[in-house]
Amino acid sequence: MSTDNKTILISQEGAVRILTNSNPASRNAITPTLYAELSAALADAQADPETGAIVFTGAGDFFCSGGDLNLLAKRRELPASERRQILEGLNNLIRALRDCSKPVIAAVEGGAAGAGLSMALACDMLVSARDAFFTVAYVKVGLTPDGGATAFLSEFVSRQVLTEMCLTGDRMPAERLHALGAVNRLTDKGAALAEAIALAAKVANGPERASARIKSLCRQAHRATLEEQLDAEAVFMVESQADAEAAEGIGAFLGKRKADFAALRGRKQGAS
Numbered sequence: 179m180s181t182d183n184k185t186i187l188i189s190q191e192g193a194v195r196i197l198t199n200s201n202p203a204s205r206n207a208i209t210p211t212l213y214a215e216l217s218a219a220l221a222d223a224q225a226d227p228e229t230g231a232i233v234f235t236g237a238g239d240f241f242c243s244g245g246d247l248n249l250l251a252k253r254r255e256l257p258a259s260e261r262r263q264i265l266e267g268l269n270n271l272i273r274a275l276r277d278c279s280k281p282v283i284a285a286v287e288g289g290a291a292g293a294g295l296s297m298a299l300a301c302d303m304l305v306s307a308r309d310a311f312f313t314v315a316y317v318k319v320g321l322t323p324d325g326g327a328t329a330f331l332s333e334f335v336s337r338q339v340l341t342e343m344c345l346t347g348d349r350m351p352a353e354r355l356h357a358l359g360a361v362n363r364l365t366d367k368g369a370a371l372a373e374a375i376a377l378a379a380k381v382a383n384g385p386e387r388a389s390a391r392i393k394s395l396c397r398q399a400h401r402a403t404l405e406e407q408l409d410a411e412a413v414f415m416v417e418s419q420a421d422a423e424a425a426e427g428i429g430a431f432l433g434k435r436k437a438d439f440a441a442l443r444g445r446k447q448g449a450s
Contacts, residue, residue, distance in 0.1 A: 186215040187237070193230035193382035193440070194375055195223040198237050205243035206236035208293050213267035217274045224278050227443040230382030232278065233374045234301060235285035236294075244292025244315060265324060268293060272326050275300035276397065279390040281381050285374035286352070287367070291315045296325030302393060305363040305374040306356070311349040318347040333400050334358050385423035385439045 187198040197219050199206045216234075223229045236242050253261050275282055275297060284290075284301040289311045298304055298312070314331075316323050323344055331340050335358060343350060355361045365373045381389065391414040399407055418424050422442050430437035 184215075185209065185211045186219050188219055190229070191375055192379060193228065194233060194378040195219075195226070195229040195231070196233045196235070196371075196375065197223070198235050199242060200237040202236075202238035202240070204246060205240040205288070206238070206294070207243045207246040208268070208297075209246055209249065210264065210267055213271045217271055220274050220278050220282070224280055229280065230384070230386065230440070231281040231283065231378035233283050233285055233371070233378050234275070234297070235371050235374065236287065238287075239368075240288030241284070241286040241290045241310070242294025242297060243289070244294045247319065250319075250321075268296075268325050272296055272300045279393070280386070281378065281389060281393065283362075283374045283378050285370040286310050286312075287370050289313070289349070292323075293325035293327070296323075296327045296330060299330035299360065300326065302396075303362045303377065304355075304360060305365060305370050305377060306352040306361045307367045307370045308352055308364045309367050310352040310370075312352065312355055313347055313349045314344050315347045317345055334360050383440045385421075385427060385437075386443055387421055388418050388423050391418060 187200045189196045201207055223232050282301045283303045284298040286298055286306040290298045291313045292315045295312050314323055314327055352361055356364050363373050427437045
């Protein structure tokens with residue numbers, strides 16, 4: 179699969195859609211063009227019945243260096259309302275990554291800085307080269323974090339570590355993020371994309387609607403009370419029990435065969 183987009187390159191490996199931020203001359207720095215193109219590419223992958231999972235990566239040897247400082251310097255002269263409007267483009271992209279109904283896996287080589295870190299952490303799972311680094315970075319140019327960086331980081335680091343990362347802008351090695359639970363797989367340099375595709379392929383042929391419900395439960399679990407989570411789980415279990423996916427999955431288990439969830443894509447929910 180090819181695309182005429184200038185920033186996002188799109189390819190397909192089986193049921194896995196691969197979206198590549200291609201701006202290697204600037205270490206895949208974020209531009210307003212990326213906001214619209216990546217959001218549209220995510221929506222297209224979500225609507226495609228042949229796609230079961232998505233991998234998001236950066237071209238070359240670096241995931242994303244964050245915002246383009248040349249653009250940020252020019253934005254200082256804009257009215258506050260316009261600066262906020264531009265930031266909403268980033269916020270909407272982060273929401274698109276987080277809320278995509280299909281699993282989204284980040285493949286990180288080199289590093290993820292600033293809003294690049296936010297994009298990586300907005301994905302459902304993260305595969306990183308062992309020598310890669312992650313940094314909030316903003317403080318070094320007199321700015322504050324955006325793109326949900328503090329929200330995502332607070333899910334797995336203490337307030338003290340979060341504050342240190344944000345106030346120093348120091349690099350956190352991928353191995354430390356892996357130890358903290360934010361990185362699912364560590365790979366050798368140059369192997370993150372292949373490992374991310376393999377992980378995506380593992381979940382791509384699962385039950386599409388059940389997987390979307392699971393994503394929702396996992397996304398809210400860290401901030402929900404036990405009662406809220408029990409209720410949400412009960413709602414989704416009741417829905418799932420009536421779904422054709424459950425009929426296929428249970429039938430396959432009892433029949434001692436492999437479930438064929440991919441064959442159910444495009445059928446109406448609840449059909450059997």
